[in-house]
Amino acid sequence: MHKPFTHHQAAHCETGVISNLLRHHGLDISEPMAFGLASGLTFAYLKMVKINGLPLMAYRMPPRMIIKFLSWRIKGMKIRFHTFRSESEGMKALDDKLAQNKVVGLQTSVFFLPYFPRDMRFHFNAHNLLVYGKEENEYKISDPVFSHLVKTDAESLKQARFSRGALAPKGMMYYPEKIPATIDFETLIPKAIRFTCRMNGRWNPIPLAGIHGMKMIARQIEKLKKADQRYARLFLGHIVRMQEEIGTGGAGFRFMYAAFLQEAGEKLNCRTLSEAAIEMTRVGDEWREFAVLAARMSKQRGDQDFSDIAAQLRKVAKMELAIYDQLSGYKGN
Amino acid sequence: MKKEDVPQQPHRIYEGETKAVYAVNQEGKLEIAQTAGWEAESTVLELALEEIARLAEDALQRASAGETSPLEYYMYAQRMDLPMLAQAVGRFQWQVKKHFKPKYFARLKPKQLELYAKVLGIDVATLTKLPDA
Numbered sequence: 001m002h003k004p005f006t007h008h009q010a011a012h013c014e015t016g017v018i019s020n021l022l023r024h025h026g027l028d029i030s031e032p033m034a035f036g037l038a039s040g041l042t043f044a045y046l047k048m049v050k051i052n053g054l055p056l057m058a059y060r061m062p063p064r065m066i067i068k069f070l071s072w073r074i075k076g077m078k079i080r081f082h083t084f085r086s087e088s089e090g091m092k093a094l095d096d097k098l099a100q101n102k103v104v105g106l107q108t109s110v111f112f113l114p115y116f117p118r119d120m121r122f123h124f125n126a127h128n129l130l131v132y133g134k135e136e137n138e139y140k141i142s143d144p145v146f147s148h149l150v151k152t153d154a155e156s157l158k159q160a161r162f163s164r165g166a167l168a169p170k171g172m173m174y175y176p177e178k179i180p181a182t183i184d185f186e187t188l189i190p191k192a193i194r195f196t197c198r199m200n201g202r203w204n205p206i207p208l209a210g211i212h213g214m215k216m217i218a219r220q221i222e223k224l225k226k227a228d229q230r231y232a233r234l235f236l237g238h239i240v241r242m243q244e245e246i247g248t249g250g251a252g253f254r255f256m257y258a259a260f261l262q263e264a265g266e267k268l269n270c271r272t273l274s275e276a277a278i279e280m281t282r283v284g285d286e287w288r289e290f291a292v293l294a295a296r297m298s299k300q301r302g303d304q305d306f307s308d309i310a311a312q313l314r315k316v317a318k319m320e321l322a323i324y325d326q327l328s329g330y331k332g333n
Numbered sequence: 334m335k336k337e338d339v340p341q342q343p344h345r346i347y348e349g350e351t352k353a354v355y356a357v358n359q360e361g362k363l364e365i366a367q368t369a370g371w372e373a374e375s376t377v378l379e380l381a382l383e384e385i386a387r388l389a390e391d392a393l394q395r396a397s398a399g400e401t402s403p404l405e406y407y408m409y410a411q412r413m414d415l416p417m418l419a420q421a422v423g424r425f426q427w428q429v430k431k432h433f434k435p436k437y438f439a440r441l442k443p444k445q446l447e448l449y450a451k452v453l454g455i456d457v458a459t460l461t462k463l464p465d466a
């Protein structure tokens with residue numbers, strides 16, 4: 001059974017990979033649907049984790065969690081994960097799977113992938129991609145964030161798979177073992193929405209996640225007045241990079257979640273969700289506005305100051321909270 | 334964001350690649366759209382790259398003056414920082430810092446050099462000498 005692989009461009013690597021992979025195996029699930037069902041939307045401010053001296057901000061669940069959540073939640077779906085101690089063993093296992101005409105997902109480091117634009121290659125160890133074939137010494141890759149298919153040589157791929165450091169992939173490869181023919185959307189969608197809204201809304205006791213995390217960053221931004229101005233500019237730039245650059249579909253996944261709410265509304269024939277989708281799009285627009293302000297400030301253009309930016313972030317948090325409050329008890333139609 | 338408002342501001346950092354975002358089409362439905370780049374995003378990415386270049390330049394000057402080892406320069410040039418490098422080679426930060434001193438760097442065993450070179454994505458011959466100015 002050999003089926004030609006169709007590539008769909010996606011906004012984010014992990015959701016794009018899983019959606020392309022499941023579509024290839026005959027389960028039609030779009031990228032936003034995969035993101036929503038896995039309750040991927042979140043916000044977290046992790047002061048302890050530093051990247052180039054700046055604290056980590058996350059707009060989604062930690063890497064791998066989207067695929068794991070999907071395989072826990074969807075009945076009859078099983079995804080097999082493998083990691084390897086030895087590099088040659090890992091490459092051999094990949095070749096074996098490709099020889100069986102399987103499409104395989106890999107966790108890699110962006111830095112070692114030669115087809116990425118030079119200035120976008122950073123040491124980010126949790127980039128997902130699909131390998132769908134091998135030609136002599138070149139692997140044929142479907143990288144969901146690219147509009148076209150790409151190729152890479154075996155040596156680079158090996159380096160990317162076995163890069164070291166935080167979130168080291170250890171050659172992680174995965175492929176579906178069992179895939180159900182259908183998904184029970186009536187129970188899964190409400191469950192996933194309730195989870196997201198409780199986790200990010202007022203019920204979350206952890207002060208650095210969800211809307212509390214946004215408020216915390218707003219306070220941090222106000223404090224930047226007294227900080228070193230170079231640090232202040234980098235800090236603001238860093239927030240915007242986390243929100244836009246790392247393949248989020250715009251506005252730190254908010255637009256993608258809105259697309260999920262819209263699709264869910266159509267599937268369940270529910271007005272509440274369709275309206276929430278429109279509201280979520282507005283939240284996304286406000287996030288983009290926040291990014292514009294922060295980017296201008298970091299470039300020292302315009303006349304806004306830190307309290308304007310903090311106020312904008314608080315406004316976003318308030319709007320998001322309204323959606324979370326409305327849907328945190330969502331039971332479906 | 335409406336589909337016609339999706340920013341199309343190409344910048345050299347994207348090298349002509351496009352990215353996908355979700356935007357509202359004319360029927361009011363969200364769907365995937367391509368963007369050639371966004372100014373806000375490329376500005377901050379440039380800023381981050383400038384900062385890395387500044388750190389690398391600073392390390393290069395100190396290394397040419399013999400105050401630090403080429404390791405520190407290549408760490409920044411290859412877009413890493415001290416906590417990242419220390420974690421990647423499985424050492425404490427103070428140990429890596431010690432290897433920034435030319436005296437200790439010269440004494441490193443080939444195996445340790447190889448590991449540094451590997452995580453930085455360069456070869457040992459490059460790691461042990463500074464680039465020609």
